[in-house]
Structures are given as structure tokens and as C-alpha cells.
Amino acid sequence: MESAALSAGGAGWLSNLVSVATVDNLLHKGQVKGVSGGSAGISADWTAFRYSLNHITDECDEIVTSKRGNGTDNVKPKITSISPPRGLIGVTTSVSISGSGFGGNPTVNAGTGITVTRGTFNDTQIQASFAVASNAPAGNHNVTVTTAQGTSNSDKVFYVQVPYSATFISQISATTLSQAQCSTLGGPPGSAGYQRWVTLELRDSASQAIQRSGVTVDDQLTPSTPNDLGIGSGTTGSTGTDSAGRWPDHFYVCSTVCPGSTGQSNVNQSWTANGTGLGHVNVVIYKCNSITVDGH
Amino acid sequence: MRQITLRIPVFFLMLLLCPWAKSHSLQQRQLADPPTGIAEKRIRAFDVEGLSMLDALLRLGRQEQVPLGIEYLDPRDLDKPISVHLRGTSVGAVVKAILNQRAGYTWRVENGVVLIGHPGLPSGDRNLLDRLLPEFSTSGRTALVTATNLMLPAQLQRYLNPPKPTSGVSGVAGSVLGGRIENQVGPLHLRNVTVRQVLNRLVSEHKNAAWVILAPPAHLDRLPEKGLWYVIEYNAPQNQWSEFMGTLLREYWSSESGGKRK
Numbered sequence: 403m404e405s406a407a408l409s410a411g412g413a414g415w416l417s418n419l420v421s422v423a424t425v426d427n428l429l430h431k432g433q434v435k436g437v438s439g440g441s442a443g444i445s446a447d448w449t450a451f452r453y454s455l456n457h458i459t460d461e462c463d464e465i466v467t468s469k470r471g472n473g474t475d476n477v478k479p480k481i482t483s484i485s486p487p488r489g490l491i492g493v494t495t496s497v498s499i500s501g502s503g504f505g506g507n508p509t510v511n512a513g514t515g516i517t518v519t520r521g522t523f524n525d526t527q528i529q530a531s532f533a534v535a536s537n538a539p540a541g542n543h544n545v546t547v548t549t550a551q552g553t554s555n556s557d558k559v560f561y562v563q564v565p566y567s568a569t570f571i572s573q574i575s576a577t578t579l580s581q582a583q584c585s586t587l588g589g590p591p592g593s594a595g596y597q598r599w600v601t602l603e604l605r606d607s608a609s610q611a612i613q614r615s616g617v618t619v620d621d622q623l624t625p626s627t628p629n630d631l632g633i634g635s636g637t638t639g640s641t642g643t644d645s646a647g648r649w650p651d652h653f654y655v656c657s658t659v660c661p662g663s664t665g666q667s668n669v670n671q672s673w674t675a676n677g678t679g680l681g682h683v684n685v686v687i688y689k690c691n692s693i694t695v696d697g698h
Numbered sequence: 699m700r701q702i703t704l705r706i707p708v709f710f711l712m713l714l715l716c717p718w719a720k721s722h723s724l725q726q727r728q729l730a731d732p733p734t735g736i737a738e739k740r741i742r743a744f745d746v747e748g749l750s751m752l753d754a755l756l757r758l759g760r761q762e763q764v765p766l767g768i769e770y771l772d773p774r775d776l777d778k779p780i781s782v783h784l785r786g787t788s789v790g791a792v793v794k795a796i797l798n799q800r801a802g803y804t805w806r807v808e809n810g811v812v813l814i815g816h817p818g819l820p821s822g823d824r825n826l827l828d829r830l831l832p833e834f835s836t837s838g839r840t841a842l843v844t845a846t847n848l849m850l851p852a853q854l855q856r857y858l859n860p861p862k863p864t865s866g867v868s869g870v871a872g873s874v875l876g877g878r879i880e881n882q883v884g885p886l887h888l889r890n891v892t893v894r895q896v897l898n899r900l901v902s903e904h905k906n907a908a909w910v911i912l913a914p915p916a917h918l919d920r921l922p923e924k925g926l927w928y929v930i931e932y933n934a935p936q937n938q939w940s941e942f943m944g945t946l947l948r949e950y951w952s953s954e955s956g957g958k959r960k
Contacts, residue, residue: 580837582837585835585837586837586849586852587844587848587849587852587870587872588848588855589869589870591861593868593869593870599841599879616941618945618946621873621875623873631867631869632867632868633869633870633871634868636870636871637848637851637852637870637873638872638924639873639875639876639925640876641875642876642936649875649876650875651873651874651875652841652843652844652848652872652873652875653873654848654874656869656870656871657867658868659869667869667871671873676945677945
């Protein structure tokens, strides 16, 4: 009987899933035992048949292993990773949770202030949206997955980032400004100066980059002391971060005492990100021949 | 002697042929040019699905290298996604298809720039875009955003409020955020141009940017501290601008002080 059943599989044994499913069905019914010995009824080339049987046996082994070993039905869920492992406060982040035992209508919990909407899932992965409230606690949030088999480990975390600083990353370029150039920039008559393009990065209090595109950053300049260059006003603006959380900033200064003066003007550069003030204020030191941001 | 006889006919031949060659070359160039109006520029396919009106327009600008000037953009219109799928079409038809999905928008082409407007926009003294500048200069090549966000407002401000002579030390300092330093424009020395014409000239130099007015129509007669317009470069890292621009626009539109930022 078993031989007849296998013969019916024909050439499809080696490659198609229907044949494997047939053997799988036989396996469940306890009918596979006789396969290796059932060769008597097969008149086709013996070598090819033996190869086919070996192949089917291998596939059967894999199926049996996966059914018994990895267990989708009787095992508690386990989280092995969360990607990305962090997200910005006040916005929604798409998150992928990897692990095992997620089959069977899992629910995801990410702690206070994070509303989770589960998307697609399979036994090893869950797609979810983490809507982080603007008053959610900053820092680590333990994430768990719960199924009918229980609740997962809670040692994997999602870190809620609160913007803290606009950190200097690198210089793009720097040049002196002539009187003619300062005139076009709105400098007082006869003034000259300096300009510098730099890249800044939005970071949280743990100095981790907030890698999200489109965060609105906005600055404000407030002259402090000393103010040897007589800075009375300045232009500021807004821009959006790129996907690395960065943006260019073009600093410039024009003063009637430049280029000759060795004096300096200290200016506090305060920031908002998506309308909320950052904890860190940059100190920008303007001189006739240099501009430094927080000492860089 | 032989050399002379050869040279004279060649010389006269060149004299005779030069005007013809010049006009022929001009004719050839005219024939080879695409249709003069940017609106007639042909597009094989244009597809946007579920984008805001702004992102759809920017997609068109980026895809077809069409500079844009958006004089009117109601932030409420950024929240509603639109879809456009056109084949064998033109820039003008795409603009029309995008704008038709929202009420009250108009469009026209000026200086090679597609301008998006509204019938209710003020003009003349009540709109700074119409302000005539005796001169606008960049004094060399400079980054596009430096020209649009720093030089133009500074030079406009000089005409609106001429600086008073001061004694002693005086200076200005600033920090202009955003922009790509590789997008260099100029040098420009323009005379008797409106602010709108300067903006058009700047964004059309590389056909890779759009200027967007941030203030509502009633507030176009003043220059806010943080600028009246924002320039979006098509090669910026972001490819969707609605969220960012929506935040900016809402700040200006909700401000009772005429667009002065909080």
C-alpha cells in the first residue's frame, strides 16, 4: 500500500511540495515506516528511486524536527531583538520584534506611554507601531509579547529618546568674508567677517543620535559676554533633520572691527526640536577669523 | 602670389558666409529647442499615490526638473492625501490635476518657474513679493539657501528699513539652518527686480528647488523675523516635506502677530 502511494507521487517527489505534503500526511498517519522496505512493488530505476527516498526522508526529518523541536503550539514566546531599539518621544515608530513562539494572536506591551498597534506577524517576527506619547517616560521600556502560551522574557527594551542637544559633528567649509560679501549678508557698512558651515546632529541625553528624518529643529541666538564684535542681531531659522538626525548650519559674522580685531563675541544658541526646547545650549564664539561651536 | 590669391577668396567667402552661418545656427538651435513654455514640457508618466499636495508638486519638480514658486499653501491642505496617475502628459496637465483636487488654487508660469497661487492673494504694497529692489547682489557664487534665506531678506530689509548710521562697534551674526552647500548660485547682480523675480531666478538656476511662502495672504506685507519663505532643494535628503512644512506653516498661519514666530 505504501509503495503504491509513493509511486503515485511520480517524478514530483524530488521537487514539489505536494509530494512532501503527501509524505508528511503519511508520516502523521504512521504509514511511512514501510517506505524503505516497500521497494518490491516499484519497477523503475532503483538508483533513482533510492535517491528519491533519501531526499524524502531528509525532508521528513526536517518537518518532524520543526514540528517537535521549535514548537509553535506549546512554547512560550521569546524576544531576541527589537529593531529599531529606540524611538523619538511624541512620534510613532515602526518596530520589528524578532524571536520565537509568536504564533497565535500575540499581543505586545511596551510599558507606560507607548500605545502598541500590532501589524503582521508570524511565528518568529511581529511588525508593530509604537506610538510614543509626548509625556512618555524617557529611557528604557521593557517590551513583552504575550500569547496563549504565556508572556515572553522582558529583558529586551525600547528606548524612548528625548532630544537634548544639537551636537557638532564636523566642519563642511569655512572662509573669511570681505566687505562686499558682508554687504550682501546685511552686515553694517564697512564690516567684514567670517563664515563656517558645519554639520550638527540631534542627540538625546545619552548622547545617542536621534535618527529620524523630518524633525523640525529651530534655533535662537542670544548674544552674551564678551561681545567685542558688537553683535546686536542675527539671523536664525528652521530646518528638518535627515534620516541620520543631522542638518547643516551656516554660521556667519560681520563686524565693523573685522578683519583687524582679535576680540570675540560669545553667543548662546538655544534650540527646539518639534517645538520643545532642548536641555543643552550651544556656546558659539564668533571671531573675525574663526567660529567655534561648543569648542569645536 | 599664389598664397595671396588663395587667401583673399577665403577671407571674402568667410565674410559672406558668417551672417548665414550665424542665422543658420540660430535657426537650428530654435528648431532643436523643446517647447519654450515649461508647462508644455512632455512627461511620459507621472504617478503619485497618497501624497500631500505639496509632496506631489515637489515630486513633479524633482522628476521633471521644474522649479516651483508656491505663493499660497494652506496647511490644512497638507493633511489630505491625493493620487494622480497620468500617461503621455505635460507639466501643465499634471499641475492642473494636482491642484484640481483642492479648492482655490491657481497656477501660472513666470520666468520659467511654475507659480502656485490663489485668487485672493494681495498685490502691490500688500505683497512683499511685488516689492521692487533697485539692486540684488550675491557678490560671488554662494549656496542657494544663503542667497534665498539670508541675502535676499537682508537686502530687502535694507530697503524696507534703511540702516541708521551708528557710531562705535556694530555687527551681525547668524546661523542659517539647512541647505546643501553644493547647490551654488550666482554671481548675480540684478537691478530693478521684484522679490518674486529674484526668488525665481535663484531656484531656476539649477532647476532643482522650490520656494514656498509661509505666511497667510493677509500677512504678505511684512517680513517676519524668521523669513517669509522657505526654500526646498530637490536633492535634499528628505523626500517628503509635508510633516516639516506643515509644522512651519501652522506656526505662521496661527500667529496673530502676522507670522512672527513664537
